Amino acid sequence: MTALSVKVDGVKYSDDVEPRMLLVQYLREKLGKVGTVIGCDTSNCGACTVHLDGTSVKSCAVLAVQADGGEVRTIEGLANGSELHPVQKAFHECHALQCGYCTPGMIMQSVSLLSENPNPTEHEIREGLEGNLCRCTGYQNIVAAVQSAAAEMSGKSLATAGAAPADETGSLR
């Protein structure tokens, strides 16, 4: 067992973990943060993507102990209280999810992508999401959501971004 001290979504945790425990297992099994999910066992699908010290990582490819002293952000800590992150909002607006299983990873990867490149081209978005698989959407609406969020975050309105269908906004319950 190895001592681990880590901040996850703003809360500090100290635990003893097996050295071989993966970060995703730590989040899910020890902390009950089951918003982050597992889709593969080869670090290919990106479903488990979280931010470690501000950079996106596949949490199935990182040992929990590697996060020692660090800060982790998961999908559960992305919204600011009840105020959704613009990327979360854009995924909803652009219908960028169906079953939603890839969604936490997709959103975390998209947030990270936009923090590195606030104004990506379509090609850059597709490239940036290459490590995240989605079986439901065909990616078109995910790409549109990232474009839309980029516009929103850089101060343009969703409607002028040309990505979100401009009809009905609907509301989250």
Place this chain on the structure above:
Amino acid sequence: MTATLDPTTEVPTMEVGRERRRKEDAHLITGRTRWTDNIVLNGMVHLALLRSPYAHARITSISVAGALDAPGVLGAWSGADFPEQGGLPCAWPITPDMKSPVRLPVAVDAVKFAGEVVAVVAARTKAEAVDALEAIEVDYEPLEVVLDMEAALAEGSVLVHPELGTNQNAVWAFDSAGAGTGGDVVAALAAAESDPDQVVVERVFRQQRLIPAFMEPRSTVVDPTSEQITMWSATQIPHVLRVLIALSQGIPEHKLRVIAPDVGGGFGGKLQTTPEEIITLMVARKMNKPVKYTETRSESLMSAHHGRDQIQRLRISARRDGTITGFDVNLLADMGAYLGTVGPGVPILGAFMFNAIYKIPAYRFTCTNVFTNKTLTDAYRGAGRPEATFGVERIMDELAVELGMEPMELRKKNWITHEEFPFTTIAGLTYDSGNYEAATAQAMEMFDYDGLRAEQKRRRDSGDPVQLGIGISTFTEMCGLAPSRVLGSLSYAAGGWESASIRMLPTGGVEVITGATAHGQGHETAWSQIVADQLGVPFESVEVIHGDTQSSPRGMDTYGSRSLVVGGVAVVKAAQKVVAKAKIIAAHLMEASEDDIEFAAGRFTVKGTDTSMGIGEIAWAAFAAHNLPDGVEANLDSEATFDPDNFSYPHGTHLCAMEVDTETGKVTIRSYVCVDDIGVVVNPLIADGQMHGGLAQGIAQALYEEAQYSEDGQLTSGTFVDYLLPSAMDLPNFTLGRTVTPATTNPLGAKGVGEAGTIASTPAVVNAVIDAIRHLGVKDVEMPCSPQRVWRAIQDARSGASTPAPVPVAAGPSAGVLSTGVPTGGAA
């Protein structure tokens, strides 16, 4: 207002047709999800499964003793330790003499494919359970494997199930002459062969083996600790699962509750009673503790069922002017080592779709299902119809070349015209509505068909190393897998109706209970739109309940694009019943005759007056029940079941422009346009999303995906490294158009959309690849059309070798192997 299903009934369209954002999203985008693997129960035990490394072997000895001593282990069992284990049911015995091997959840004595479960460990944690697998000792005596369908049918082949005496599972046949729906195909083809004014084209196409690859691995939790056993499962079919488990495991159905919480994709891949579910249940009952099993991705790819895997030998004849005179279809379908829940029926769904949108005067379909030492196959997005559509749309292109006709002109020459609907096809289906002309015209316009053809010519003429190909696929499909009578005539064990009920709550909310369990298709949103219109209540005040056999007790679940056209219509019927009851109460309360009450936008009004009551007020009155008419029961509730008389038939025209680099074999989709007619659309946003996802899967079959086995039966594409799901980099943006020809077979006018993209896109893409390089002498490229295969085909053509090497199929229509089966009639 009555509850009749007159298709001319006007459905108010305030919500229906609107791009409502999904109600489902809120918890999915914030990570507050309820996947089965998220469930934690007190004292829960975790399972790990030991799977056979051999595709065919005798188990000569097995000992779990070592595992029992491993840390954290609470139990370990081999197959013999489950004397109670029943076989997994196959619900689709397609012929009376179908060969049906027993499939035990945990193998005893022998294994028939790599990945079959041979032992089970239960431990405090998953990690401990997985560790303990290493301590299980198994001695295998490897046996010769048979992986190829041809070889499996040959005399003296290794038998997957020696007790059956054959690897032939069943032969199912349809013949238009015998069925009385058309002419004799044998005569038609023979006549064509000897007539210089006719041509016969024969092709063999391979439908490679695919893996549904839903993103959420399958997972099951069983809690046996109360009187009623509760099972959570990442399944598409909680209702059917409950019935099948009750029957196969001897649990009284009312003592079993099945819950499908959030389910991460399915595509037919979660349409099964699985060994893993049964094992979890058996261990939970043995230990009297809650038990969880979640598969890894590698386990999923290896042992969750696969799709497709057919060899199609097709012969089509036509007159020189393009008129088709006969079509003969001969399939070999690989069942894998066992039969899935609906596996044997999958290829025969294609029997009704090989004639596609065309008028074909003579037709025969013969399908031979074969056992091999591979993972079983079963339903995968489109199930039988993508395979059929591929076959017919590919051979139409080949026929066009043979006739020297423009491929679209050949299609136009043969398709059913708008005036001819309703049209009874040679396969015995009645297409209720359709307008192929309109969809095609729109698609060609959006695609700039003529412009691209001109560019194609320019590139050919200039010998551009990057050639342009144009791929066409015009298609229809049978959607809304329901008509229970038809399913019965096809020997399917269950019906296809769907149920819905509506509870109007006294405080104004509406609960809709649907049997059509969703796994990402947005039912909660679409059903809310339907109910909002029907009852005149706000979209937001509707709550949709599904996926739990306790709260939604009756259902047939979701597959075959049946949700909206069967389940959604059940919701309409339930709503109409609520309105009918409310009207009786409204008339009573307003002291008017029922005939004088009008209902619109949620209000009951006495004709010609301004006396009115809202439906919410009636709901309260029905709840309070202080003053109800005699014989009217309290509460404003209803229940309805819908079982349509006919399928629905969405159709469309898909066009793909493909750039092929003749020097490297690299293929790039330049543009993809499709115009689909899915009837009346409830939510265009959701419908488009379904199209996008379907297109991605169909294109993936054409270009990327294939489950491959080594010679000894190992799945060599057993991870996402080798099984190439397309990523965002691999797919283009799609351009979608739409025509609306309402279905006349249900009051919504909806036709279904879930499978359309997958069905239509595969042939469009492959036709485009071949169209780009046909002038170089290439006649075919096997799927997936990888750069290597494309490059090889070009090289072979240039060097004059025949391309591609023909797929060996010894069993032609008249060859011995296929004609030994007992054909059974089977028109719907």
